[in-house]
Amino acid sequence: MRKVTIDGSLVTNKENLRTEALKRQNKIHPKKLALWVGLVSLVMMFTALTSAFIVRRAAGNWLEFSIPSIFFVNTLVIVASSLTLHGAYVAFKREAALAYKALLGLTFILGIAFVVLQLVGWEELAASGVPLKINPSGDFIYAISGLHALHVIGGIAILLVALIMAFILPMKVTPARQLRLELTMTYWHFVDVLWIYLIVFLSLQR
């Protein structure tokens, strides 16, 4: 069976039909809502850790030091990756194949760069006299940034899938593909904003 979307193009696949139907009803797609709900649980996870940080700090026996400068540089890296991903999304909607693939690839590389630079940041922290197991204050930095990095690695895996799709599939905007890209983007922006929260939190706590 065939149906026509709002902008007049033909869609055939079931997932596309469903997405179109939801658009007409002006309702959020259940998969998007599910992702947002899932992100709330991740927010709670990191809220717990930063709250534990505050509680533990108030209890004394706490080593004060400044966080590695490379963490700040890295903030720019992950913000840049969010911008390039957004650029890729805009290019996708315009069916600009080259820009779409290039920007998606760039995002992927920036994501990997972020994780590598976090490792460098850990080394900088350890070299400045705060290796693991010296004091909970340092351990919290490793734990929080480590858990965040794990979530970034999850995002990199998703970006890799998106990248492979971008090179395999012919350039064509379908509601299902657009939805997938939007979900990827939401998650990636989330780990970006999460890092900004963490770096601001850790800076203010010094």
Add this chain to the structure above:
Amino acid sequence: MASAIITAPVSRSEGLIQELGYDDHFHDHHHGDKYQSNFVSHYIFSMDHKMIAKQFLITGMMWAIIGGLMSLVFRMQLGFPEESLAWLQPVLGKWIAINGDGIGSLVPDFYYALVTMHGTILVFFVLTAGLSGTFSNLLIPLMIGARDMASPLLNMLSYWFFFISGMVMFSSLFLSTGPFAGGWVAYPPLSALPQAMDGSGAGMTLWTISLVLFVVSVLLGGINYITTVLNLRTKGMSMWRLPLPIWAFFVTAIIGLLSFPVLTSAFFLMMLDRGVGTSFYLSDIYIGGAALDHVGGSPILYQHLFWFLGHPEVYIIILPAMGIVSEVLSVNARKPIFGYKAMVFSILAIAFLSFIVWAHHMFMSGVNPFISNFFVIFTLIIAVPSAVKVFNWIATLYGGNIRFNPASLFAIGFVSMFISGGLTGIWLGNSTLDIQLHDTYFVVAHFHIVMGVAAFFGMYAGVYHWFPKMYGRFMNETLGKFHFWGTIIGAYAVFWPMHYIGMAGVPRRYYKFDAFATFGHFDGLNKFITIAAIITFGFQLLFVINFFYSIWKGRKLTTQNPYNANTLEWTTPVDVGHGNWPGKLPSVQRWAYDYGKDGREFISQVEPVGEDESPVH
């Protein structure tokens, strides 16, 4: 394709759905085979919410039997320390030590392991997964008029994460060092220090892995329940027309979504302490005169993180039971639920308050007594929405034409248990009374009655009530009534005496009391409790037999709406297939509780409001 749907309506509600329902072109897509085609996709890796509900229920029942048997073993040791348990040796092996007189008794370490496992299994596997997993899955799509969950795949994964989590926990029972034995709350240092006791090594590692998998299961399920309720309600099903169980499951999922990740964080830091050697929870500890490497950790920090989940968790357990009871009471009293909106606002108030009372579990752990005051006040305020709910249940029953079947009996029993257990909660919420009562059998009695037995009663009410929807047959009513009376009398016989023991100061989790002359005169009471527990457990086997017998041999369901109930699940066909409604989706015209309105016994939710109908009930 569409030929399959157009048949003459067999009931009034089916006719109304054909006439007024919402056509979502369900049969335009061919997807029957994906769900029903072969044994594996139908019974094992099923993506149909009704099958997943049955999987959660039966797995939960298996765990309930295992966890229940564990409690009988340690109760026998506690009640009859002089009797020989050597007959358990074929099962428990080296965990039964036989002394010179030939008396076999439970190895103390394993006693603690059994207590720990009993708590973990019952709280998480039975009363969280088995209760809200079963009924959220079964009822959310059926009661809101949806084809299935928002994501059937995540739903399937939710069950299988639960299953694997259970398998990991089960395998820890067979370790040579035994399963984790530091209590279900897993406080450091027993949990954070692998060398603390036998179970703290591999046992604790498996315990943590199991619970992290369990959290994943709860989150996948919860994301689905929330999304489904918000996004897939059928036409006309506004939030204020939702049946109360759906409100309860929805809020339960929100609580779980906000609190379980905090537990993951707590475990994450614990794993670092155990594996890497950090000192989040471990302060300076000396073992055999030598100091460990750990410096400057705080065990209280873990307690804060744990109870930030732990307290909401008890509402994750009790809210679904409350929702089920509200529905079962209203249907069987043939009266609208009293104070529908008050019920919803109470659920929301309880959910909100559950997040700001966690430190009442820590009054005696060394938290600042001034901070305790705040937690005392908020804890006592929870009594207000709880009392509103109890009042409304009683008011629903009052003057009703009550049908006394097993489901309604268990629902009434729930109210009784909730009152009894709730009242002792007001005692325990006071930080001053806690000086005497903390860590005694009073606490054990309180939480077993208010969230253990009460939640079980809600679960039984739900199983008896919706069994025909699950299996197309009824459970045996006579056996069900025996089950009810045995359980309610037995449960009170087990837990009522514990209040007295607890008030006298007898501590929980002790292997034996022969070192304390003052506790000697409770030996008789302890024996009585053990005997009562064994008999009560026997009555639960009656339920298990009834359950499995009825799946194949029970009285067949022949009508669509056997209870004359209003909610949408009773407008589906008797033999309900994937997608729940064969043709159009029902369109909802009214709330779920029009019983006895304008002289009519019940008015289904799919029936439009008549012109001459009274505006209010």
